[in-house]
Amino acid sequence: MGAIVLFFAVATGSFWWRQHRQGNKYDAFAKCLTQKNVRMYGLETCTHCLEQKELFDASFQYVNYTECLIPGARQLQPECQAAGVKRFPTWQFTDGSRNEGTMPLQAIADKTGCTLP
Numbered sequence: 001m002g003a004i005v006l007f008f009a010v011a012t013g014s015f016w017w018r019q020h021r022q023g024n025k026y027d028a029f030a031k032c033l034t035q036k037n038v039r040m041y042g043l044e045t046c047t048h049c050l051e052q053k054e055l056f057d058a059s060f061q062y063v064n065y066t067e068c069l070i071p072g073a074r075q076l077q078p079e080c081q082a083a084g085v086k087r088f089p090t091w092q093f094t095d096g097s098r099n100e101g102t103m104p105l106q107a108i109a110d111k112t113g114c115t116l117p
Contacts, residue, residue: 025117026059029105032114039064041080041090049089052102 040063042049053060068080068088076085083092087100093111109116 024057024059026056026105027062029109029114029116030056030059030062033108033112034062034064036112036114037064037094038108038112039066039092041066041068041083041085041088041092043067043069043088045069046088048102052089055102055105 040049040052042052042065044067056063066077066079068076068085070077089100089102091099091103091108093099097111099107099111105116108114
């Protein structure tokens with residue numbers, strides 16, 4: 001029994017190490033968006049925002065993201081109010097244009113020139 005537990009521990013650790021050492025396949029794409037000052041405004045309670053984040057998988061950590069809900073309140077962060085964000089998610093692009101709603105990664109790539117893997 002101990003050998004089985006040890007096997008699974010080693011296998012799981014090895015998988016985790018490979019995943020984190022190599023990074024996620026969208027890391028470069030997400031970093032490119034950040035370099036181009038693309039920003040996503042969202043709410044932690046928004047299902048469409050969650051769907052958008054899931055498209056990036058772990059690479060979402062590299063996306064410029066603004067959480068618009070003030071914790072414990074029912075109002076938007078001043079940054080989101082100043083930006084005029086009303087629907088979520090909202091993508092703000094370098095050219096000043098916006099897209100409201102979940103965007104396919106290919107559409108974001110086409111809009112920004114960032115390359116998808």
